[in-house]
Amino acid sequence: MKANAQPLQEILYSNAQFLIPFFQRSYSWERDNWERLGNDIQALLSEDQEKKHFLGPLVCALVSAAPGKTPQYQLIDGQQRLTTLSLLLTALRDEARRAGEEEFAAEIEEQYLVNRFKKGLERYKLVPRTGDRELFSALIDLKKVEDQDAKLIVAHDFFRKFIRTHAHQDSSYLRRLFDTVVGRLYLVAITLDEEDPYEIFESLNSTGLPLQESDLIRNFLFMQIPLADQEDFQQESWAPFEDEFEPSAGEVAIAPTAFYRDFLMRRGQYSKARETFSDFKKYFEKTKSSPAESVAELHRFVEFAKNIANHGKGLPAKVAAVLRQFAWMEANTANPVMLNLLDQRTSGSISDEDFIGCVSDLNSFILRRSICGESTRAYGKWFCELAGELTGNVREKLQGYLLHRGWPDDETFERSLASFPIYRREFKKCRIVLEALERADGHKELVDLSDGIQIEHVMPQKLPGGAAGKSWKEMLGDRYKKVHERWLHTIGNLTLTGYNQTLSNRAFDEKKKELCESRLTLNKIFGQTDKWDEQRITQRAAALCPQVSKLWPRPSSDIEYTPPTKKTDGTNMVRERRKQYWAALTEMLANSAVNLRPVRKSEVRTCEFFLPMADVSLAARLDPNKKQLVLQLRFSRSRGREMFAGLNADRDAIDEQFTTQPIWEPSSKPTITWVLNGFAIRDRYDWLEHHSWLTKTLTEFEHGLLGRLRSLHEAVKDKSATKQAMLEYWIGFHTRMFERGCELLATTPLPQQWNNLAIGKSGVWTYAHIKPPESQVSAWLIMSTAISPVFFPQLEANKGQIESEFGHQLEWQKDGLKQWRIGITRSGVSFEDREQWPAQHDWIIDQLTNFDRVFRDRVQMFEKAEPVDSAE
Structure with missing residues (x-):
């Protein structure tokens, strides 16, 4: 075996040909890989020209070197790198042609992409495996490609855009990029002699597929064990742990990579999906645990993960019940919180009662936000952050955090639930809600999914034909289509029954008879009505919604809570x-x-x-x-x-x-x-x-x-000469703002005496004002009627400091005004004298800029508050 570090030009400039064998996987590099390579190249371009960048190994085996023939090498490892570099050079050739540099394009092609005097496959410096080969040769030969979504094509397109973006204002960029790629990117070329290429490939990558994060974690742990001890580690620690991911009959399987990520986030440290392995290494190094100790800890937590996935199987009934509800909430992003709580329950840090309360609160938060249409996009980071908060009085901390994040109150929740199509939008939550209602007031025999009980639409999902359909349409009235569409899947029209298939689309009289025979308390109401229309549906919803609120309660909002301090640069x-x-x-x-x-x-x-x-x-x-x-x-x-x-x-x-x-x-x-x-x-x-x-x-x-x-x-023109002049005044004001590069955001010029500007807070704004009869121009900060009594006193309490920062005494006006304001006025100006307008505009812009500078941060800090009683 021979190993030698070589720049790309020594590898591709020769007349050798590199073949990618069939047992290699197809081209699989992603955008992250391409961007990393692009960033590395850009860094080289801005650094010392002597600096080299090593990309990794290129393992190849000589296949043929007959006289007069092109030397051929099989690529055993490094095909992704060499293919990507060839795609980059192809894109560079194409951009050179686009820029009219035909000789430069020919140089790239004939020296680094093809063997000029060869035909057929021998013509190409690199020959990918079948499947990629046709696409790659089409790119080299400038032929049209139908599959624009293929990885090779997407990569080539990426590099063309990358090159074009950096080259559009730099005429020398194409040549400098070329010199850097072929002269400063190095590969460690390893040439094998007698070894079997297939066996070597198997040893380098036994599956031919990208390793999962969980595979990398396993390999990392084994690498920490001396070779002589690895078999004992496998039998005593690893195998029993890994067996936990193989589900028993009737159990839900645990995904290893997802488990590792949840495990890492259980203490509040967020881990990106693609960085699970990297974060695990950091965690391992930080804890200074041995591999056996780490696996023992993982084994303990994978049992908790199985508790979550399998509805608390084997745990006390009340604990299992809330875990089952949690599973049906379909909020896997909250698993780090659940792992933390189960760990604390097992260690005795919290009681079963506290655990049940915490999970019930979590279920309520998820259910209520779902029904109220609140976004779930931030849940991954929220629940990770919450997991890091669970110390001391755990339940109070949990409730405080959830309230801080927006836990809908009873009124909001009940109003949303009454009209929310829960069956269609949240089927599992629909099921758990109906079951909980039945358990709360129903027969002693609890309803369970295994009992064959199903959800029934009292008003059927599809209005039937014939006499039954006619009966339903008459009962629902002239608006039957709208009533059916609006209320079909809502809580007021849903119940539980064991007769779903037989009830189906029958008329209400027939449905009522069988529903009344049901032992379920949910169905008792149907014996008290002779018809089922919009009024009855909404009345039943009005009765059920408060019950659901009680089943998934929300605490009062007076729990004291201090949000965690975030280390951030504030960048959105x-x-x-x-x-x-x-x-x-x-x-x-x-x-x-x-x-x-x-x-x-x-x-x-x-x-x-x-x-x-x-x-x-x-x-x-x-x-x-x-x-x-x-x-x-x-x-x-x-x-x-x-x-x-x-x-x-x-x-x-x-x-x-x-x-x-x-x-x-x-x-x-x-x-x-x-x-x-x-x-x-x-x-x-x-x-x-x-x-x-x-x-x-x-x-x-x-x-x-x-x-x-x-x-x-x-x-x-405006019919009024005065209004036309005002319009032209404000157009001139906007023009002057633009000329000065002022970034204040003003409203459109209008033929009136004022022009408003935003200051970044609802209910607060600044404005410029002209008063021609009084020969005055002024600038103001104004607060709306609703918030003036709250915020104006806060500012007035710091009047001295504010005026010092502003650099001028200000007018503080509130008496007799609905909208209280703070301003500054300039007198002795003429509106009729247009030669004065530029100076007036400059003065206004200066004052409004001061208002923005002095008040913007202050008004951002205003919190919602009730108006202060004037008697106080």
């Missing part, structure tokens, strides 16, 4: 990505011939472009649900509608100016829209394509539409 990744997206657009526009610019670098889905006009706005908008990037010109009020009508009259001529066909939508608020489909912001290597489309469309907008729009705007 989605908002940060949007901000970077719009910043990249702004940079591209700055380097283009387009004059239009974003009003500000926003972190929301919309980016508005500055137009010095009223009643018309231009904005780009991200619509991830429809996978669209939208540029839209929106018109408002009568002035805007007149402008739209003027443009629409010249529609055919305008349409010819655009590559992307505009969509014209006349309405009370008409729009003209341009759409790029197949859009996704998540992949930053798609941004260049998006921004190029936007830049091109904005260029066409400036050339083909903006001039017409300006002319129409100037032609449409």
Whole structure:
């Protein structure tokens, strides 16, 4: 065996050919692998040119080296690396061709991708296994590929976008990238002599499939054991533990990787699914346990996991009952909490009563939020965080945390449950609710799933034909279709019965007879009514919903709770990505011939472009649900509608100016829209394509539409000269804000004496005000009627500090006003003298900027509170 570290150019530049044998798996690298390689290359490009980067081994066996023939090597290990590098070089060749650098493209192809003077398969430097081979050769030969979702094709597309993104403003990038890839990326080439390639491959990767996180954990633990002791470790520790994952008859199997992740998070340390092995290694090293001690701990917790999955089998009846309810809540993300509680119960830290109370609270939280339509997206991190809180008074801590996260109260829950289609949306929860209602008031013999009891729709799921259907329609009334659709799957129309198949779609009179013969308490009500219509369904729901609230209660909101302190940089990744997206657009526009610019670098889905006009706005908008990037010109009020009508009259001529066909939508608020489909912001290597489309469309907008729009705007005047002047005043104010790069968010200019601005808090805003008769301009912070009595005194209590930060004495006005306000006024100005307007605008902008600086953080800290009694 020979081993030698070689740069990629020495491996591929030769006339050798590398064959991937059939027993290798297909190409399987994912985006994470491609991005890591791309990041490593970018790091090399920015560092010392002598630095090398080792990618790992390339194990190959010589197959043929006959004179006059291409030397052939079988790739035993490293095929994913070499295939990826070949795809990167193919993408680089294609981008060089796109840039018009044909000689450079030919250099890449003829030296690193093909053997120029060979034919057939001998032509290719790398020959993947069958299945990948056809796709790979099509990429090399620039042929059309039908399967655009194949891994090889997706990888090639990724690298093209990666290269294009970094090269669009750097003419030397393609060559520098090429030199770095072939000259500074190294592989340890290991050439085998006599060994059997298949046996070697088996020893390197016995399955031919990516190892699971649980496999890596097992291998890691065995690596900590001396070879002579591994058999004893296997028999005494590992095998009994691993057997727990093989379910007995009638039991639910435990997924090993999911179990390890839940185990790691039981103390509040979040672990990403793909980092379970990495986090386990850290945990093992931190605890300083031996492999046998670690497995003993794992064995103890896997028993708890089996308790959860198998409804508390073998545990006391009341403990098993709440575990069964938990299983039917379908909230596996709460398993770390359950492992923690079961561990504390077993150790005696909490009693069975406390355990039952905690799990009941958890079930109530999950059930109530589900019925109220609350999001579950954050549950993974919430429940992990909760698991780390369970010390001291465990139940009080648990209740406090759940209340903090939004545990719906009785009124909200009951109102939602009455109309919630629980059977269709949450079947398992529906079953457990009906069973619990029956257990609470029913026959001594408890209902159980194994009893053959089923859920029955009293008003049938499908209204039958014939006499039975006629009977139902008459009973439900003229609105029978709407009544059936709205109330069919709700709690008021559902019960339990053993006669489901026979009852089915019968008329109510027949159903009633058999339901009344049932021993279930839930069905007693049917003996007290002669009809079943919307009124009876809602009346029954009104009776049942409070009972469900009592079965899954919520504690009062006065439990004291201090949220855990989070170590975070405060970054919201989605908002940060949007901000970077719009910043990249702004940079591209700055380097283009387009004059239009974003009003500000926003972190929301919309980016508005500055137009010095009223009643018309231009904005780009991200619509991830429809996978669209939208540029839209929106018109408002009568002035805007007149402008739209003027443009629409010249529609055919305008349409010819655009590559992307505009969509014209006349309405009370008409729009003209341009759409790029197949859009996704998540992949930053798609941004260049998006921004190029936007830049091109904005260029066409400036050339083909903006001039017409300006002319129409100037032609449409307000009937009142004063109002027209006010409108022009605020348009000038917006223009000045834009010129100064001010990022304050102001509302659209209107012909009135004020212009509002947002400060990031509902019910609080700033505004600028002109008073021509009094020769005054002013700037204000204003609070709505509902919150003024609460928040104004909080600010006024710090009046001295606030005015010191502001740099000027302020006016604090509340007497006789519904909306209390804090402001500053400048007198002796002239509204009629337009030459004064720029100075007035600058003064207003300075004051509003001060208001934003001094008050923004303060108003964000306002909490919801009841108004203070004025008598106090």
